[in-house]
Amino acid sequence: MSAVWVEDENETAEANEAVANRNKELKIERETHKLEKRLCRQVGQAIMDFNMIEEGDRVMVCMSGGKDSYGMLDILLKMQQRAPIDFKIVAVNLDQKQPGFPDHILPEYLKNLGVEYHIETQDTYSIVKKNIPEGKTMCSLCSRLRRGILYNVARKLGCNKLALGHHRDDMLQTFFLNMFFGGKLKGMPPKLASDNGEFIVIRPLAYVAEKDLIRWAAHRQFPIIPCTLCGSQTNLQRVQIGNMLRDWEKQYPGRAETMFTALQNVVPSHLMDHTKHDFKNIQTTGEADEEGDKAFDAEEFPAPALPGLPGLPGLQVVSL
Numbered sequence: 210m211s212a213v214w215v216e217d218e219n220e221t222a223e224a225n226e227a228v229a230n231r232n233k234e235l236k237i238e239r240e241t242h243k244l245e246k247r248l249c250r251q252v253g254q255a256i257m258d259f260n261m262i263e264e265g266d267r268v269m270v271c272m273s274g275g276k277d278s279y280g281m282l283d284i285l286l287k288m289q290q291r292a293p294i295d296f297k298i299v300a301v302n303l304d305q306k307q308p309g310f311p312d313h314i315l316p317e318y319l320k321n322l323g324v325e326y327h328i329e330t331q332d333t334y335s336i337v338k339k340n341i342p343e344g345k346t347m348c349s350l351c352s353r354l355r356r357g358i359l360y361n362v363a364r365k366l367g368c369n370k371l372a373l374g375h376h377r378d379d380m381l382q383t384f385f386l387n388m389f390f391g392g393k394l395k396g397m398p399p400k401l402a403s404d405n406g407e408f409i410v411i412r413p414l415a416y417v418a419e420k421d422l423i424r425w426a427a428h429r430q431f432p433i434i435p436c437t438l439c440g441s442q443t444n445l446q447r448v449q450i451g452n453m454l455r456d457w458e459k460q461y462p463g464r465a466e467t468m469f470t471a472l473q474n475v476v477p478s479h480l481m482d483h484t485k486h487d488f489k490n491i492q493t494t495g496e497a498d499e500e501g502d503k504a505f506d507a508e509e510f511p512a513p514a515l516p517g518l519p520g521l522p523g524l525q526v527v528s529l
């Protein structure tokens with residue numbers, strides 16, 4: 210009799226576990242679907258807002274083998290299928306001959322994907338090693354060489370646009386790096402003309418948060434190539450800024466998004482660059498303006514959300 214009971218209990222436990230597992234799977238599927246939709250929406254929005262891709266473009270998608278460039282190519286290929294315009298994608302990787310670089314990974318991945326691709330092999334690593342004294346940072350020479358090579362490759366492949374995989378958090382980091390260490394209010398543009406005036410450089414992931422790219426890379430199981438092969442020292446200033454932004458976000462959820470929105474809402478008349486706003490010739494108009502600046506009133510902002518608590522309506526930030 211007791212054996213029957215034990216059997217029943219086991220069966221019930223197994224059935225419960227199966228249901229729990231299925232629910233978990235369904236939840237992951239739903240979340241992944243939402244993530245994919247968000248990535249496509251944000252990339253599509255950035256493309257539209259900055260007119261990044263136009264009819265007939267040949268876009269060279271620069272692949273480093275990191276999660277961001279894999280994500281960029283993946284989403285751009287999805288966008289290409291549903292875009293109302295015709296444009297071409299060419300994936301390009303520059304193999305800089307860093308020791309231990311697994312040079313089979315990207316060609317295999319791109320071949321399986323069926324996308325047009327090109328691998329450019331040039332030993333910039335040896336040049337950099339030969340010219341930069343031990344202990345000095347190699348990045349500036351390395352990236353200068355890489356830039357020149359990529360322009361040549363783009364020209365050879367007939368591409369008019371170069372897509373880079375920088376995302377929202379890279380842009381915020383660059384903004385703070387420029388402010389803290391460069392004394393400039395300057396970020397990383399989503400679209401610009403290349404320094405040689407020949408190409409348009411675009412950053413289709415401009416609106417995408419890094420944490421979404423991390424999740425997408427895990428879901429798609431991209432064969433990621435480590436980015437430490439060159440042996441260059443980590444940029445301590447960038448690490449510092451990255452940590453600062455992550456700490457802020459942990460303490461005040463949503464702050465990164467607010468700061469990113471601020472980058473798209475610049476008010477030169479309320480900054481201090483007299484070359485961007487003609488302060489010298491400000492005149493009175495003699496007419497009241499509801500939208501005008503009430504210089505004597507303290508600014509009011511929505512209450513910040515505290516971790517674990519929603520924002521409190523009606524609560525204002527009081528500056529002392």
Ligand code: SF4
Pocket residue numbers: 347348349351352439440441
């Ligand atoms: S981290 Fe390495 S590969 Fe990247 S720019 Fe610096 S030296 Fe070059």
